[in-house]
Amino acid sequence: MDQRVDSGAEQTEALPLSQILFRIAEDETRARVSIGDIFEALGDRAFGALILIFALPNIVPTPPGTSAITGAPLVFLAAQLMLGWQPWLPGWITKRSLARADFSAIVARIVPWLARGERLLKPRFGLLVSGPAENILGIMAFILAIILALPIPLGNILPAIALSLFAFALLEKDGLYAVVGSVVFLLSIVVVAGVIVALGKAALLLFSISFG
Secondary structure (H helix, E strand, O other): OOOOOOOOHHHHHHOOHHHHHHHHHOOOOOOEEEHHHHHHHOOOOOHHHHHHHHHHHHOOOOOOOHHHHHHHHHHHHHHHHHHOOOOOOOHHHHOOEEEHHHHHHHHHHHHHHHHHHHHHOOOEOHHHHOOHHHHHHHHHHHHHHHHHHOOOOOOOHHHHHHHHHHHHHHHHOEHHHHHHHHHHHHHHHHHHHHHHHHHHHHHHHHHHHHHO
8 A cells, every 4th residue: 555545544534535535546556446445545434434435426427337336335334334333345345446547537526525515514413423323324324325226217316415415424423414314315215216116107108018
């Protein structure tokens, strides 16, 4: 690991998440950037940082295959948050990687969003992001992560926004972000359910026309 990126947990933890990602993206000694590289550079970061890293790319246009790389870690992390476990990812996930140029392109798109969110964060309404409330956030995040991993038309953006809001809430114990994220979670469920129902009706109509 390059010393500029992995120079000790205390050094990376002092940096905003946006700066950590930017430093990894600018490391020209790398041909590729793996999920394990990102995980290691975060040191002892909480669930929020990891969930945010894998959720944000699904909001903006990204290289093909990005959702396949980010989907599995989100499911794992959300399940662990739901169960109250510490963040951990298996080797078959941490070894997944992108070319550094593709990773840099993703970082260039998400860092402005991330920096804006970081400026607005502050600890408030702590009961909404601690204890049992944190496990409830994990349940909602798990449902969203599964939706995000499925090939549902228009099914990515709202779940990714909700996951990002939950992640911001966890980063600074900001209960307001948790409340807004919960509203977007409900909206995501309604929209995705509507899409599934519409697709089902279209399939039935096509079947009746073809075989009726």
